[in-house]
Amino acid sequence: MSGTRRRRRGYAAVTPGRYLPRIAATPQSPPVRAPPSRVSGPRATDTRTTKSRMKAIIPLAGKGTRLRPHTHLTPKPLLRVAGKPLLDFILDDLLAAGVDQMIFVVGHLQNAVRAHVAERYPQVTARYVVQEVQDGTAGAVGLAEPWADDELLILFADTLFKVDLGITRTLDRSRAGVIWAKEVEDYQRYGVILTDGAGDMTRIVEKPREPVSRLANIGLYYIRDHELLFEGIRRTLGDGPGPSGEFYLTDAFQYMVDAGARIVTAPVEMWLDAGNVDALLEANRRLVSGTRGGVARGALLRESVVSPCARVEDGACVTGSRIGDNVTVEAGARVTGSELRDTIVGADATVEDSRLWKSIVGRSAAVRGFEGALGLVDHSKVDARSPNGRERIDP
Template sequence: MKIVLPTAGKGTRLRPHTHTKAKSLVHVAGKTVLEHIVSRLASLDADEYIFINDDENGPQVMAFMAEKFPQLNCWATVQQERLGPAHAVSLAAPRINKGDDVLVVFNDTIFVTDLDRIPQLCADCDGLIYSKEVEDYQRFGVNVVDDQGLIVDMVEKPDTPVSRLAQVGLYYLKDGRGFMDFLEKTIQAGETVKGEYYLPAVFMNMIRAGLKLKAPTIDAWLDCGKPETLLETNRYLLRDRHHVHGEATDTVLIEPVHIEKGAVVRNAILGPNVSVAAGSVITESIVRDSIINADSEVRAMILDGSIIGDSARLVGSARRMNIGDHSLVEMT
């Protein structure tokens, strides 16, 4: 198996955190998004991990992989032109040989599903377009399936509930070389949306040619593309994962909290749903529902629903007040 990971893109929805790092290297629940994803792929024992990077953040991504996963066979190329996700995936073609199966994993989301079931799920079809049933189907591209579970159509942001099976950015193709050929044909045909090539057009061409694709559902679809959804993902991943590897003295911890080795917390109240990265120091503060990244300082602060980047310094101050009966003081 070859695993294709398109990691190009500026991550504009996550700014300012992506001004200095790739969006896949943003931290959530004690790990980078990329580490969460790759860890979930380990059981597949893939022959090669193929990264489609951009020229700005590509070196960061590959340096991270070399440090965290030195045992994996990785290859990288650069998407020089921003021509969409299907174009990005097509750049893996030189590494896909006859007989290879392919798993494509986009890095805006962390998935929760059992990938070891791929052979069983794909026994009577040619590929899997993983999906998640959602209520707000109008926001997504959805799969329309027949009574046998085969995809018969794909609709982008439907106005009516033709389907609630949103595509989650996780795709398996049994014939990887054939998939690359369909990508090339779609690009050569100029099938674009606003100047970019998207995978649904490729998949629909495959279906029209007689290939069978199914839409298995995943257990959880954890969006990491925006600050508010990153915090939601942090809450989900911290469930039943209360870990204190660093130093926490004279501190109240309200589970779940994840404090990495090398982080220091003193005279504070943390939690619930707080992750603190290595090298950070939190003192005399109250922090809840927040992510504190590496080598940052938080002192005399009250934080709620916050994301603090690397090497940041937040220092508050005590207030002196003389407040009479029946008063209301709100500081927001």
């Protein structure tokens, strides 16, 4: 769809490639006129002047069991929130910081990850190492050692964040690294960081019962002394697994601190977990309520009400429907005679005569006559009006 289209009764005539921060709700509403808004995700501060010698290690070998059934067909890093794969938020931030050398620790559905990076990020110098056994974060990062010969950023693909990566360029030479952390109330859910008076890490306590600290470890690290890090990882792997049967990267950091390294904590402006369905939908809420919300000018609306805290993309068609808060309708999707809230509708999916909440409808999936919460993988079908009820269409 291109060019300017003649306005038809009951439609919001739009122009491709631009988003409105708020939208017209009904056919009777006057046209919405607003300055173009930049649609983007959470970003790290862009401090790039030249390419960095820093390398990034990104562990993403996990099976994403807490996000099933969606991760049966799609690796967790490629699940989409607010219209964008989780991994892309991270890669865009790294490139903005001048980091284009990346080591991906892959496993589950690794070919999809390799193909995505090659197609979407040809400017990235990518190395891949396969984690055959899911034995924890220390084991995953340890596999990257052959290519990790300089300063490192370590990031996990189920977390979205907004931080100042520029601190890595100005960090005092007495510091061996940075660990980003955020104050939380529900400290029992996280590994929390104890610090000294200078803000340097002294210890990490996993999921404490008592409030020894409210400074949660978000899983983002800068390591200047990579040799000491891998020495710590080797010691951690040699000491045997923890109670859960896994080896933790934080134990390697503790080794570094015990050896005299100073790892300073740094503040986090925004931190969004996306490790399970509820967290993924909450991340979608935060993003579509901000810069990634709005209706694309290439979307088609007819006799519909759309919340300003929602996202409707180019090529989507919404007819006779109510799109509530925290909804993403991706490109090419069709929603007819339905009411949605707290829901992500994938590209080219169809939703008809349904009421959905706390739902994820996969790419090219179809839902008809359903009411409730639903998790539907790509290329699947639910027809509550048919005698068979639920039918699976194989990809």
